[in-house]
Amino acid sequence: MTASHEIETRLRETAEGFLGAKKVDLFLGYEKASLPFRTTPVFVTAPEEATRLAWNPFCAANLAAYLPRLFKAPADAREAKTWSPPTVAVVVKGCDARSVVALIQEHQVPRDRLVLVGIACRGIVDTRKAERMLGEQEALGAGEDVNGNIRAVVEDGTEVTLRREQVLADACLECRSPTPAIRDLLLGSPGEPREADAARRQPADFESQPLDSRWARFQQMISKCIRCNACRQACPMCYCRDCLLDQTRPRWIGAGTDLSDVAIYHLVRAFHMAGRCTECGACVRACPMGIDVRLLVRRLNLEVEDLYGYRPGEAIDATPPLSAFAMDDPQEFLTEP
Amino acid sequence: MSPIQSVPEAAPQKAWEPHVVAFLCNWCSYAGADLAGVSRIQYPHNVRIIRVPCSGRINPAFLLRALQNGADAVLVSGCHPGDCHYISGNLAARRKFGLLKNLLGYIGIEPERIQFTWVSASEGGRFAAVIEKVVEQARKLGPNRKLVKSV
Numbered sequence: 384m385t386a387s388h389e390i391e392t393r394l395r396e397t398a399e400g401f402l403g404a405k406k407v408d409l410f411l412g413y414e415k416a417s418l419p420f421r422t423t424p425v426f427v428t429a430p431e432e433a434t435r436l437a438w439n440p441f442c443a444a445n446l447a448a449y450l451p452r453l454f455k456a457p458a459d460a461r462e463a464k465t466w467s468p469p470t471v472a473v474v475v476k477g478c479d480a481r482s483v484v485a486l487i488q489e490h491q492v493p494r495d496r497l498v499l500v501g502i503a504c505r506g507i508v509d510t511r512k513a514e515r516m517l518g519e520q521e522a523l524g525a526g527e528d529v530n531g532n533i534r535a536v537v538e539d540g541t542e543v544t545l546r547r548e549q550v551l552a553d554a555c556l557e558c559r560s561p562t563p564a565i566r567d568l569l570l571g572s573p574g575e576p577r578e579a580d581a582a583r584r585q586p587a588d589f590e591s592q593p594l595d596s597r598w599a600r601f602q603q604m605i606s607k608c609i610r611c612n613a614c615r616q617a618c619p620m621c622y623c624r625d626c627l628l629d630q631t632r633p634r635w636i637g638a639g640t641d642l643s644d645v646a647i648y649h650l651v652r653a654f655h656m657a658g659r660c661t662e663c664g665a666c667v668r669a670c671p672m673g674i675d676v677r678l679l680v681r682r683l684n685l686e687v688e689d690l691y692g693y694r695p696g697e698a699i700d701a702t703p704p705l706s707a708f709a710m711d712d713p714q715e716f717l718t719e720p
Numbered sequence: 721m722s723p724i725q726s727v728p729e730a731a732p733q734k735a736w737e738p739h740v741v742a743f744l745c746n747w748c749s750y751a752g753a754d755l756a757g758v759s760r761i762q763y764p765h766n767v768r769i770i771r772v773p774c775s776g777r778i779n780p781a782f783l784l785r786a787l788q789n790g791a792d793a794v795l796v797s798g799c800h801p802g803d804c805h806y807i808s809g810n811l812a813a814r815r816k817f818g819l820l821k822n823l824l825g826y827i828g829i830e831p832e833r834i835q836f837t838w839v840s841a842s843e844g845g846r847f848a849a850v851i852e853k854v855v856e857q858a859r860k861l862g863p864n865r866k867l868v869k870s871v
Binding site for chain 1: 780781784785788795801802808811812814815816817818819820821822823824825826827828829830835836837838846849850852853854866867868869870871
C-alpha cells in the first residue's frame with residue numbers, strides 16, 4: 384500500500400467521523416476526476432459521501448480559495464440575521480495551510496470555524512510536465528507506485544513510470560514547508576526537510592540581462608496572455624469584492640490584450656501579492672496559455688523576505704510587511720538632488 | 721490659371737521635451753513647490769504637479785497609469801519620515817515604493833522613470849533641485865516607449 388493510499392483511507396475515516404458526529408458542516412477535499420493526472424474539489428456534507436474523498440499526487444487545487452466565500456454573510460439583511468458561519472473542515476497541504484493562515488491574518492476566515500486537516504505533502508504533479516514527458520502518447524490512467532514515482536498507463540496499454548522529481552510542479556520543488564505548520568490534525572508522516580531554498584533562489588534566466596532585453600523577454604512572455612483572469616480567480620489571496628481590474632470609473636487597466644495593458648495587469652497583480660503570496664502555484668496551473676505567472680510574485684516575495692525577514696503564511700499573529708512599517712526601513716532607492 | 725502651388729513645408733518639428741508627472745503630498749512637498757515658486761527659484765517647466773493628500777494615498781496604479789499615458793518619468797514626493805501630517809502615511813508608502821521601483825527595474829523599465837523623494841515645506845531649493853535632476857535624467861533616457869499605450 385502506498386503512503387498516499389494510507390492517507391486516503393484515514394482521510395475518509397476522518398471525514399466520516401467528523402460529519403457523523405456533526406463536528407463540521409462541510410468537509411472540503413478532493414475527488415477523483417474523469418481524466419488521469421487530475422482531481423476535482425469536492426464538498427462533502429454527509430458521512431456516507433466520505434468515500435468520494437481521494438488523496439493522490441494529483442490533488443493540486445488550493446482549497447483555501449473556496450474559504451472566503453463560505454464565510455461571507457448573505458447580502459440580504461434579513462437572511463444575514465439568521466445566518467451563522469458554517470464549520471468547515473478543509474484538506475490542506477503545506478501551501479494551502481499557508482494560504483489559510485494568510486486569510487486568517489486578513490480576517491477573511493475565522494480560525495474557530497475551521498478544522499485544518501493537514502497532509503504531509505510530498506509534492507504535487509504538474510500535469511503539463513507529465514503530459515510533456517509522455518509525448519505523443521495519451522495517458523489513460525495514472526497512479527503512484529510504492530517508491531512515490533508516477534505510473535501512467537498509455538494508449539497501447541503499456542505502463543510508463545515517471546520519476547517523481549521530474550514531474551513535480553515548480554512551486555513544489557521550491558517549497559520549504561510541505562507539511563502544514565498550522566493544522567488541527569496531520570495525516571501521513573512528514574518526510575525529511577528538503578533543501579528547497581537553493582531552488583527558490585535560482586534567478587530567472589533573464590535577470591542578469593540588460594534592461595532592454597529583459598523588457599523584450601517580459602513582453603514575449605506576456606504576449607501570450609489572453610486576459611482571461613484565470614490567475615486571479617484561482618488565487619486564494621484574490622478575494623476582493625471590488626477588484627481594481629473590474630472597476631470602470633476610472634478603468635484602471637484596459638480590458639483588451641494591448642501589450643501595455645497586459646503588462647500593467649501582470650504588474651498590478653504581482654504587486655498586490657507582494658508579501659502575501661503563499662506560492663501554491665494555483666495561478667500557474669490555471670493559466671491556459673502556459674505563462675509563468677509566478678515569475679514576478681516570486682521575485683517580489685524574495686525581496687520582501689530579504690528586506691523584512693517575512694515569509695507569508697507562517698504565523699497567524701505576524702503582520703504582513705506591506706501592512707506595517709518602521710521608522711528605519713531601507714530607503715536607498717530615494718532620489719537625492 | 722494659377723501656377724501649381726508647391727506643397728507647403730511641414731512646420732519645423734519641435735524638439736522633444738520630457739514630460740514628468742509629479743505626485744506631491746499636500747502638507748510638505750506641495751508646500752515646498754509653492755515655496756520654490758514664491759522664492760522665484762527657477763526649475764524646468766517639464767513637470768506637471770498633481771496634489772495628493774499624502775504620499776500614502778498614492779496607489780501604485782496611479783504611477784503605472786501615468787507611465788501608460790505617456791509620462792516620461794514619474795516622481796512621488798512626500799514629507800520626510802517622522803514629519804507626516806498623518807503620522808505614518810509616508811512610512812507605509814515607503815515600503816510600497818521601494819518594491820515597485822525594483823519590480824519595474826526587474827522587467828526592464830529604466831529605474832530613472834520612477835522616482836521617489838522627500839521634500840519638506842521649507843525646502844523650496846531642494847524641490848527645484850530634485851525636479852532638475854529628474855527632468856535631466858528623463859531627457860537623457862529619451863521618450864518612454866515601453867509602457868506607453870498607443871491606440
